[in-house]
Amino acid sequence: MIELAIIGGGPAGLSAGLYATRGGIKNVVLFERGMPGGQIMNSSEIENYPGVKEIVSGIDFMQPWQEQCFRFGLQHEINEVSQISKNGKYFDIFLSDGSKKEAKAVIVCTGGVPKRSGIKGEDEFWGKGVSVCATCDGFFYKNKEVAVLGGGDTALEEANYLTRICKKVYLIHRRNEFRAAPATIEHIRNNPKIEILTPNIIEEICGDSNGLNRLKISNVNTNEKSELAVDGLFVFVGYNVNTQILIQKDNKPLCDMTEFGQVKVDLNMKTSVSGLFAAGDIRESALKQVVIAAGDGAVAALNAIEYLESLKD
Ligand SMILES: Cc1cc2nc3c(=O)[nH]c(=O)nc-3n(C[C@H](O)[C@H](O)[C@H](O)COP(=O)(O)OP(=O)(O)OC[C@H]3O[C@@H](n4cnc5c(N)ncnc54)[C@H](O)[C@@H]3O)c2cc1C
Structure with missing residues (x-):
């Protein structure tokens, strides 16, 4: 019987493993x-993790x-988890x-993946002008368009965030209406650094060996085509959380989730199911940063230790 199973070996899972094993839990397995x-x-550079002064690749x-994280006895199993279910007191x-394993407690840290737009040139200029994270990469476009x-x-x-760093931000959307909170839309419309280009689609992302330098765009209503000179493109067309393993045979989730499939947790990273924790990008309201995922993992592990102690009573 595994004491604590950690699913996913990203920043959340690794830091959960470090805190659990260093906190004295034996038989902690990271899948x-x-x-x-x-x-x-997948990132070519990260420069916003506190304590790491150099800009390094992911x-x-x-x-x-x-x-x-493996120094204190965390065991690593290279295996994909297909499902987690509750079986009485255990999982x-x-x-x-x-195969099947049993665990007394589980921390799910399976993260997610930002959706790609599929636009021509996206793969070529991925990380060379195309980004999916303004907090991570916005600074590289200081005073640029x-x-x-x-x-x-x-x-x-x-x-909105990018206007604090960049000279100008073009907001491109295929419809005239936005699917956002009214207050956010108002901020956008009142921000002098944002130029809204709707209803437009990007037909191609273009550039040279130095990276992206222009976009070919097309107006959906008039079919009018134009080119936009920019240094970067930030793609926000959705985010898939890896929570399929929590979906049960009857198609119901093992624990409470949001309408977007993110796991609902409290401040201790506890889910609605006793002994089941979730940490990192898969949780509700995650800000999708390494430092936050790592913090979540530590919080989840410390609370899992407490939970495992309570099972002995
Ligand atoms: C291109 C890019 C650049 C980024 N740049 C930055 C940056 O500069 N600064 C910053 O702070 N953040 C950055 N981020 C965000 C950061 O990477 C995430 O917030 C962070 O990795 C989330 O950590 P996590 O542990 O929650 O999930 P993840 O990092 O997604 O890790 C989840 C792990 O779970 C594994 N997994 C999933 N499903 C299963 C399964 N069924 N069985 C077994 N294993 C499974 C996956 O293989 C993966 O290793 C960037 C993200 C991207 C994509």
């Missing part, structure tokens, strides 16, 4: 379907995490290879 490190491994940044962990693609809350909030 990770690939190489530990998480989404940040891979170099996560390397010491693995060494440190069943079903693995993609057909950028575009934001999307019409939801995230796109509008991030466009």
